[in-house]
Amino acid sequence: MFVKVCGLSTPESVQAAVESGADAVGFVLTKSPREVSPDRARDLLVHVPEGVAAVGVFRHETAADAVATARAAGLEWVQLHGSRSLEDVKTVHDAGMRLIRAVTMGAAPDEFEAWGEELLLIDAAVPGSGEAWDYSSVRNLGLGARHWLLAGGLTPSNVGAAALESEAWGVDVSSGVESSRGVKDLDLVRAFVPAAKA
Numbered sequence: 001m002f003v004k005v006c007g008l009s010t011p012e013s014v015q016a017a018v019e020s021g022a023d024a025v026g027f028v029l030t031k032s033p034r035e036v037s038p039d040r041a042r043d044l045l046v047h048v049p050e051g052v053a054a055v056g057v058f059r060h061e062t063a064a065d066a067v068a069t070a071r072a073a074g075l076e077w078v079q080l081h082g083s084r085s086l087e088d089v090k091t092v093h094d095a096g097m098r099l100i101r102a103v104t105m106g107a108a109p110d111e112f113e114a115w116g117e118e119l120l121l122i123d124a125a126v127p128g129s130g131e132a133w134d135y136s137s138v139r140n141l142g143l144g145a146r147h148w149l150l151a152g153g154l155t156p157s158n159v160g161a162a163a164l165e166s167e168a169w170g171v172d173v174s175s176g177v178e179s180s181r182g183v184k185d186l187d188l189v190r191a192f193v194p195a196a197k198a
C-alpha cells in the first residue's frame with residue numbers, strides 16, 4: 001500500500017511522516033491554509049530521504065507554472081488538481097518531472113483513462129476538505145492494476161476499510177491527520193501510515 005501524507009509544512013510533520021513509512025509527502029504550493037512557499041518547501045526537502053517522493057500540489061495553476069514553481073522548490077513530482085488535458089501531462093514529462101493527476105468521482109469518464117501520468121488520484125469534490133465519499137464506487141471504474149491513490153476524508157480509523165472497499169492501490173491524507181485545518185497532529189500522522197499499510 002503506497003501512502004502519501006499531504007499538506008506538510010513543518011520539519012516535525014515531515015519527519016513524522018517519513019519515519020512512519022510514508023512513500024510520499026506533499027507540499028501545497030497553491031492557495032490553501034496549508035500553502036507553503038517554494039523556499040519553505042525546499043527547506044523541508046532536507047528532511048525527505050531518498051526513495052520518498054516529494055510532491056508539489058497545485059490546483060488552478062497552468063501545468064507550465066506548476067512545473068516552474070516545483071522546480072524552484074527542488075521537487076521532482078507535481079500533483080495537478082482541476083481540469084486537465086493530455087497536453088498538461090506532456091508539459092510535466094517534458095520538464096523531466098513525474099505527475100499525480102487528481103480527479104474527482106464526478107469527472108467525465110475519459111478523465112479516468114490512463115493519460116500517461118505516474119499516479120492517478122481520486123479525491124473528494126473539494127481537495128483537502130476532509131470530505132468522505134462512497135469509496136466503494138471506485139470499483140465500478142475498472143481501474144484494474146492501475147497505480148492510483150484514494151483520497152478525501154481518510155483518517156487512521158477509516159483508512160483500512162476504505163482501502164479494502166475501494167481496492168485502492170494507495171492512499172493520500174491531509175485533513176484526517178490534523179488537529180485543526182493546516183495543523184498536522186503528529187500522533188495522527190504516526191497512526192495513519194501503519195493503519196493504511198496494515
Ligand SMILES: O=C(O)c1ccccc1NCC(=O)[C@H](O)[C@H](O)COP(=O)(O)O
Binds near residue numbers: 006034121172174
Ligand atoms: O490541501 C489543500 O488545501 C489543497 C488545496 C488545493 C489543492 C489540493 C489540496 N490538497 C490536496 C491534498 O491534500 C490531498 O490530495 C487530498 O485532497 C487530501 O484530502 P483530505 O485528506 O480530505 O484533506
